[in-house]
Amino acid sequence: MILGVNGLAEIYYWLYLNKVLFAPLSAFLIAQLTKGLLDTFKSRTWQWRRFFEAGGMPSSHSAMVTALATASGLMYGWSSSLFTITAIFAIIVMYDAMGVRRAAGTHAKILNQIMEEMGRPDGQQNVKALKELIGHTPAEVAAGAVLGIIMAAVVF
Numbered sequence: 001m002i003l004g005v006n007g008l009a010e011i012y013y014w015l016y017l018n019k020v021l022f023a024p025l026s027a028f029l030i031a032q033l034t035k036g037l038l039d040t041f042k043s044r045t046w047q048w049r050r051f052f053e054a055g056g057m058p059s060s061h062s063a064m065v066t067a068l069a070t071a072s073g074l075m076y077g078w079s080s081s082l083f084t085i086t087a088i089f090a091i092i093v094m095y096d097a098m099g100v101r102r103a104a105g106t107h108a109k110i111l112n113q114i115m116e117e118m119g120r121p122d123g124q125q126n127v128k129a130l131k132e133l134i135g136h137t138p139a140e141v142a143a144g145a146v147l148g149i150i151m152a153a154v155v156f
Contacts, residue, residue: 062097069083
């Protein structure tokens with residue numbers, strides 16, 4: 001695709017025509033924007049990092065995969081193989097966000113506390129603290145899922 005003068009408009013139009021792609025990307029961006037704004041209001045200071053980080057309310061991963069599954073169902077039918085595949089994919093991603101990724105965040109928090117209390121071993125003074133906010137609570141996943149379904153419905 002060669003972009004003309006209105007390159008961004010052409011890209012937007014192409015994305016909008018591909019609703020199965022546009023719905024999840026929109027849901028992801030809205031979730032990240034919401035996450036950043038919620039943390040900004042909560043802390044009363046601008047939280048740039050939260051617009052780009054994982055974890056927090058709502059889950060952008062859940063929003064994206066549920067928008068993908070919903071868009072697939074709306075486009076190809078609820079009994080289609082594509083909807084089945086994307087729905088199972090969404091369940092796996094959301095389960096992982098609440099389970100493995102959340103546990104990894106809890107472990108990172110404990111390891112950071114240990115390193116803070118005991119000090120760093122010799123030769124490891126430049127080691128950064130582990131990221132603690134990488135998973136989601138069930139409420140964060142549910143909020144992301146609802147956002148994804150709504151965004152797919154809006155796009156369609």
